[in-house]
Amino acid sequence: LCLGRERFNLFVCLSVCLSAFLSVYLSVCLLEMNGDESGESNPEPEEFIALEDFTGSGAEQLSFAVGDRILIHDQSCADWWWAEVEGRYGYVPSGYLHHPDAEVEDGWQDEEYFGSYGTLKLHLEMLSDRPRTETYRQVILSNSTALRGKVVMDLGCGTGIISLFCGRLAEPAAVYAVEASAVAEHTERLVKLNGCEGVVTLFKSRAEELNLPSKVDVLVSEWMGNCLLFEFMVESVLCVRDRWLKEGGMMWPSSATLSLVPCQADDDYSQKVEFWENLYGLDYSCLQPVAQEEFFSKPKFSHQLKPEDCLSTPCDVITLDMHTVKVSDLEKLRGEFQFTVERRGTLHGFSAWFSTFFQSLDEGGPTLELNTGPHSEPTHWKQTLFMLDAPIPVEEGDCVGGAIILHRNPVWRRHMSITIEWRKKSRNEAAFSEVKSKRFPMWR
Numbered sequence: 001l002c003l004g005r006e007r008f009n010l011f012v013c014l015s016v017c018l019s020a021f022l023s024v025y026l027s028v029c030l031l032e033m034n035g036d037e038s039g040e041s042n043p044e045p046e047e048f049i050a051l052e053d054f055t056g057s058g059a060e061q062l063s064f065a066v067g068d069r070i071l072i073h074d075q076s077c078a079d080w081w082w083a084e085v086e087g088r089y090g091y092v093p094s095g096y097l098h099h100p101d102a103e104v105e106d107g108w109q110d111e112e113y114f115g116s117y118g119t120l121k122l123h124l125e126m127l128s129d130r131p132r133t134e135t136y137r138q139v140i141l142s143n144s145t146a147l148r149g150k151v152v153m154d155l156g157c158g159t160g161i162i163s164l165f166c167g168r169l170a171e172p173a174a175v176y177a178v179e180a181s182a183v184a185e186h187t188e189r190l191v192k193l194n195g196c197e198g199v200v201t202l203f204k205s206r207a208e209e210l211n212l213p214s215k216v217d218v219l220v221s222e223w224m225g226n227c228l229l230f231e232f233m234v235e236s237v238l239c240v241r242d243r244w245l246k247e248g249g250m251m252w253p254s255s256a257t258l259s260l261v262p263c264q265a266d267d268d269y270s271q272k273v274e275f276w277e278n279l280y281g282l283d284y285s286c287l288q289p290v291a292q293e294e295f296f297s298k299p300k301f302s303h304q305l306k307p308e309d310c311l312s313t314p315c316d317v318i319t320l321d322m323h324t325v326k327v328s329d330l331e332k333l334r335g336e337f338q339f340t341v342e343r344r345g346t347l348h349g350f351s352a353w354f355s356t357f358f359q360s361l362d363e364g365g366p367t368l369e370l371n372t373g374p375h376s377e378p379t380h381w382k383q384t385l386f387m388l389d390a391p392i393p394v395e396e397g398d399c400v401g402g403a404i405i406l407h408r409n410p411v412w413r414r415h416m417s418i419t420i421e422w423r424k425k426s427r428n429e430a431a432f433s434e435v436k437s438k439r440f441p442m443w444r
């Protein structure tokens with residue numbers, strides 16, 4: 001009986017503890033569930049990055065620019081989230097936002113990027129570009145004496161032509177030729193075929209992952225993309241500069257500028273927009289806005305700007321000093337401009353191009369320049385055309401002011417968007433028009 005009583009007491013004890021545990025557990029679950037529904041479970045807002053500019057409509061929606069940090073307070077609705085941007089509250093479209101921790105399979109798209117350089121196609125285009133290739137040859141030739149005994153790195157050497165110029169036209173102590181794509185297989189043979197194996201060492205590697213025998217005196221690279229920065233290979237150049245260039249070492253190019261000019265583009269406008277006005281006697285004009293969006297929402301690469309289509313004297317809007325510019329500077333670059341229109345015409349848009357400059361290793365020696373603008377011998381880059389949505393008639397003496405903003409894509413790291421802001425003041429008016437702007441993704 002005694003044993004029975006003890007067992008009974010034990011049973012009662014256990015069941016009381018168990019029911020206490022269950023009621024605590026259930027209340028915690030309920031709290032958590034309730035918390036999620038009312039959104040109170042995450043009192044801390046989550047930070048997202050804006051992938052695109054967004055202009056909100058009405059008081060309820062927030063406007064923001066690509067790259068802005070957006071605090072999200074409530075994601076209960078799928079498409080519109082309650083957000084805060086710099087102290088302002090409102091709804092934002094969730095599709096425009098990217099969570100910094102979300103895995104992007106490969107923001108650098110390296111497989112696709114280096115794959116594109118693994119065959120001869122792009123190297124043929126670059127090597128066929130005489131102004132480009134001859135400029136680098138002249139840089140090596142005019143610095144051949146000063147290069148004696150120096151250690152040079154050729155970053156992104158491709159088939160190795162700049163390294164071979166060094167080996168054949170100068171007497172450097174060593175040339176480190178660095179190439180990450182499959183074209184490096186051919187570079188090895190080219191170095192031997194041209195008798196440079198004694199001085200040129202090939203590194204088949206991404207430059208950022210290099211382990212070199214020594215630092216270098218000169219870092220030479222042909223890294224420029226459309227609109228100067230597209231591909232953002234320049235980031236690799238700056239990372240290698242910071243890691244492997246000796247104090248006081250030389251960067252070739254030493255500096256780079258982006259130039260801009262307001263321009264006419266009659267052919268582009270007539271072939272892409274006016275074309276729809278009267279088609280075999282039929283009215284297709286309702287397609288003009290569709291054509292505008294399809295053909296003019298992105299920049300036009302390889303545009304051949306004719307000098308007579310320039311409405312003003314071009315101006316340099318952005319300059320990079322390759323010895324001092326930082327990778328973080330590349331996130332957002334802004335350049336202002338103020339053009340005086342030099343002849344009556346139609347402002348269809350703006351054209352951009354770049355120049356690179358190569359300081360001499362000799363004190364006081366000549367700086368060499370590769371200019372890809374409309375007044376120089378055409379290169380494979382040609383120029384980039386940014387078409388506005390509506391042509392603007394202009395007269396001599398009118399003023400076109402504004403800014404160009406290069407915004408690096410926070411997710412797709414080889415891409416950027418270029419926003420052009422502009423306003424016009426006719427020669428007989430005192431005030432400028434309101435500022436208009438258009439954003440051109442290149443390409444994301």
Ligand SMILES: N=C(N)NCC[C@H]1O[C@@H](n2cnc3c(N)ncnc32)[C@H](O)[C@@H]1O
Binds near residue numbers: 117181231
């Ligand atoms: N726009 C250009 N001038 N592109 C040239 C790019 C050349 O450099 C190579 N390249 C680009 N980035 C890198 C890098 N980080 N490491 C090594 N090679 C590179 C690329 O494979 C191609 O051969």
